[in-house]
Amino acid sequence: MNTVYIVVGSVFLLWFVGGLCRHARGRNKVIHVVDSNCTGCGRCVKRCQHHVLELAKSESGMYAVVKQPDRCSACGDCLPKCKFNALQLVELIR
Numbered sequence: 001m002n003t004v005y006i007v008v009g010s011v012f013l014l015w016f017v018g019g020l021c022r023h024a025r026g027r028n029k030v031i032h033v034v035d036s037n038c039t040g041c042g043r044c045v046k047r048c049q050h051h052v053l054e055l056a057k058s059e060s061g062m063y064a065v066v067k068q069p070d071r072c073s074a075c076g077d078c079l080p081k082c083k084f085n086a087l088q089l090v091e092l093i094r
């Protein structure tokens, strides 16, 4: 029974510390779309659970825009979804 408590406690601790790290990182960074690389595939938009990104239309087609930068936690979940090197986490300028 003690083993169960230790395992559950360890998982909770890892989750808590990970959350603190993500929060600290998120205060300094924000997502940025490199327009010239974006194909408008929308994979990043679907991945972001915070609804930071949105697809917009231009004369040359669709592309991703950072619609709500204040909601970006800099979690980086969207980065591996982009196969075109169009997403970067950049320093937040206040």
Ligand code: SF4
Binding pocket: 031, 047, 048, 049, 050, 051, 052, 053, 071, 072, 073, 074, 075, 076, 077, 078, 079
């Ligand atoms: S870094 Fe995280 S919160 Fe920010 S746009 Fe990407 S998935 Fe959304």
Ligand code: SF4
Binding pocket: 033, 037, 038, 039, 040, 041, 042, 043, 044, 045, 063, 064, 081, 082, 083, 084, 085, 086, 087
């Ligand atoms: S995944 Fe990359 S190429 Fe696709 S819409 Fe997002 S930024 Fe653009």
